[in-house]
Every structure is written in C-alpha cells, then in structure tokens.
Amino acid sequence: MTKATAPGKTITRRNFLTLTAGAVGAIGTAKLIWPFINSMNPSADVLAQSTTDVDLSPIAEGQGITVIWRGKPIFIRHRTKQEIAEAERTPMADLLDPQPDSDRVKKGKDQWLVLIGICTHLGCIPTGQAPNSNRGKYDGWYCPCHGSLYDTSGRVRRGPAPTNLVVPPYVFTDGSNIRIGVEEETTNV
C-alpha cells in the first residue's frame, strides 16, 4: 500500500486517513458554525415587512412627508417647479455621484421625489423634511452628523457621503398612490 514519491518520503495509509478524516472534520465544523452565524441574519418576520402603500394626494406642493418602509424612513417630497428646474439645470460635472434628475423620478411624475431618508455616509437621518428645518446650501437635505449636503434631487453635493440618497423600488398603483417595495415589473401582486 505504500508508494514512494520522493527520496525518503512515502505516503502511507495513515497519511491518507489523517488527511481525509481531517478534511471531513473541517467541512463538518464549518457546516456546524454556519447556523450560528446565519441566526444573526434578519429573521423571517423582519423580512416580511416588504411593502408600504402611500396616498400622495394630501401632500401640497413644496411639502414633504416621511413614511416608514422596512423600519427605514422614506422621504417623499412634492417638489415645486423651481426645485425641479434647479435639479435639472445642475451640470453633471458639479456632482460627486453624477446621475441626471430624470433617472431618479418616474416619467411624467417628476414633481414626486421618493428617497430612502438615510445618509449614505453612516446612516443618520438628514434634516430638511419640515418646512423650517435646515435644508443646506442646495435646498435639499443636510446631514447633521458629518455635514453632508444633498440637492433637490437627493444627490450628494458635499461629502463625506459617497453616493446619492437611494431611490427605493416603488410603483404608482394609480395617479396618486404609490407602493414602496416593488419594482415596475411586479405591479399589483
């Protein structure tokens, strides 16, 4: 059963058994650790909080509301014509994370801006929702934690935030109602 590989070195049945037993043991241990790690991932009831429906009709022009989706604040702002124009006019070269305003709103509904209201830096909630709150230099939102500024399209204009405020998946279920948490293709499940 022994076989010579290099001078003075042989592979014995014992080497083979040690190696295979060790490998099986290592894989088994890894599989045993996984349930412990996975138990810390979001549980089924947390995952079940999938969609939130919002009626937009009571929101006046220039007003913003905050709703909750999956435990996160969602900013919905009914933008004024001036705010839309400001967002569309901004040259791409001035943006830290370039993205045209048209990519961040639904076609023909560009007065409605829907954003996850969490600063992309370290997760604080920016101010700018209430009419009298600090909206920063770009009329959007201001993050009190580390000073990031967002414009009227929710795009980052001054760091440390690395990216724009995230637009969550949502669809217009009719003219004035939206459902947050589903993409266009899976409307009205």
Next chain:
Amino acid sequence: MSSKVTRISNWIDYRLPIISMMKHELNEYPTPKNLNYWWNFGSLAGIVLMVMIISGIFLAMHYDPNTKNAFDSVEHIMRDVNGGWFLRYLHMNGASMFFIVVYIHIFRGMYYGSYKYPRELLWILGVVILLLMMATAFMGYVLPWGQMSFWGATVITNLFSAFPFGDSIVEWLWGGYSVDNPTLNRFFALHYLFPFLIVGVVFLHLIALHQHGSNNPLGIDRKEPRDSIPFHPYYTVKDLFGLGIFAFIWAFFIFFAPNFFGEPDNYIEADPLVTPPHIVPEWYFLPFYAILRSIPHKVAGVLAMVGAIFVLFFLPWLDTCKVRSAKFRPIYKKLFWLFVVNCFVLGFVGAHSPDEVFYYLGGMSNQELGQITTILYFAFFIIAVPLLGMFEKTTPLPASISEPVNRGGDRRKKSRQEAAA
C-alpha cells in the same frame, strides 16, 4: 490552631498548588524597587474590571433588553430598585474611570518604553484588551436605548458598510434593516460576554508580565539582588494607597456629578426617525471619532480610524531605539508630550461640529484642525518614532537600578568608612 490551618493548606496545596502559586507570584515575585506611582494604573485597571463585572451582573438582574422596555427598565433601576441608582452610576462612571486608567497605563508604557524587547507580546495583548474594552463599552452604551445609544449604534455599525459586501455585513450585525430589537438583544448578550473575554486576555497579559517582570522608570534591566523587592507587601501597599485616592475620585463622580461624562440626549428615548442635531460618542472615543470625520472619504476615514488603534500593534517595531525610558531620550520626551497634547486636541475636535470655525485660531475650521491633528497623530508613529530610533542621541544610562537610588547612601557609607579608617 495555626498548625491546623497549615496542615489543611498543605493538604490542599499538595493536590491543587494554588497556595504556592499565589506565594510565588506575590511574595517571591521580584519587582524593581524604583517603580513610581505611574505603575499603579495596571492594578487599578484590574480592580475596575472586577467592579464593572460585579455591578454589571447586578444591573442585568433588573434590566430588560427589549426596545419597548429597555429605556423604562433603566429608569426603573434608577427610581424603584433598592440602591439601583448607585449600581447604575457606579457602572456608568466606572466605564469612564476604566478608560482614564487604561489610557494613563498606555501613555505610561509609551513614556517608559515598556513595549520594547522582551515585552512586545505583553504590549500587544494590552492593545487587544483595549480593543475588547472599546467593543464592550460601545455595546454597553446602546443598552439604555436613549437617542445617543440608538444613533451611536447606527453610526458605528454603518462603519462596516465601507467594506466590500458592507450592506450584507451591516444587516447581519443588525439582524434587520435598521438598529432594532434584534440588535439590542445581541448587544446585551455580547456586552455580558466580552468582559469575561477581557479577563482571559488579562491573565495572558499577566503571564507575559511575570515572565520578564515589570519595566521601571529607568528602563534598564534588574542586575543585582538589591535592585528588586518582593511585590508583597511593598507594592500591594503602594497600590492600595493609589486605590484609595482613585476610589475617592470615582466616588466623587458617583455622588456629586453622576452625569458629568454623559450626554443629556441619552435621557430621551430612542427615536428611529429623528437624528439628534449633534451626535457625539462618549468622551473616550472622541479622538478616534475626530480622525474618522476629518477625512472626507468614507472608506479612507474608516481605515484611518481603525489604523489609529492598529498602529499601536506595530509600535515595538517602529521604535528601534534600544533605550527604553524617555528619561534618557531628550527629543523623544518632548515629542511624547506633544503627542499627548495632540490626543487632547483630537478629543476637542471630536466633541465639536465639523462646521465650527475657531476665530482664535485664525479662522481655522474644526474640519481643518482635525485634519492637521490627524496627520500629527500618524506622523508621530510613522515618521518621528522610526527617525528618532535612528538619529536620536540618548544620554548615558545608569549602571544599575540601585546606583542612582543608593548614590547618597553609598557616599555616606564610604565617608563613614573613611572616617573610621
């Protein structure tokens, strides 16, 4: 009577040699005779750790780690539980005391070169203890479920989103899409566990310490028997005296200024929809928080903050100077104190908003002050310390520990001998 006690202790020791081990580590353990009061802080740290564990266990008997009840259960401890206010203020101020003691202990090690050969692993174990302490303190601060608890937890856990697969890591840490009940539950479980891990590493720290014994203010090795004295009773008494003064200061905060180190915002219950206008961590994290904020790039900021602690792991190899004590290193001594001042300025930066402008500093913004002090912090370790190791001219070392200590006595003895002759 005493012979009976001796017989019993001998019976035990023959089977379980704890008595002879204690005797060996305390009575016979030789300690340099010239240790000053800066050497008190190691034993103080051990005592604070014990007090924190005991007070924590008793607090846990009344605390409820559920987002609906956590805030109220802390108020229940404060108002209803017999002596609950004392236990909580002891524990809460104990965290600050622990960091004061440990930071002094670390600065002591840096000043007297205690991290150098052959105590590199002793130093590294100390840095591991510091990291475990930071994690424990952070999770403990979340438990009262106030506004600062919640938003501190949100900001710090989000640091992990800077890394690859960051979003999945952060959701795994939270057990959800935001800091919520699963997060509070696991933080409580881990806050209870980590102090015992610290105890384990402290034991390794002590084993490493007793291998080569304490460093001393002269930074030279013990050479002759008269350089050493037994730890007990000499340093047990000296440490107890230091403990008396320290306990006095701790008690002052517990009884007269219990919320001195805290943030008023943490007496407002956590609200996931409102970020306080100014989030600040506890004072002991401020210098590191300042480093994080000074760098206007997410990943680089996180790496700099982590690096500010990890650089300590490499200190034994960054410093190539063979002389340990700053007493004999004139330039290092000055730079060391500038480094200490710089750490305080970083703490100041961390406590203020990034947009603040200081007119008495020629209109410098807090952001710029933070950037300058961050560069100075790293420059100390990465530029100054290695260069000094190469070029600094050290002053002559004494021949032994006893030489400078006994110089007067030796001279008197000599003159007496001469007079006799």
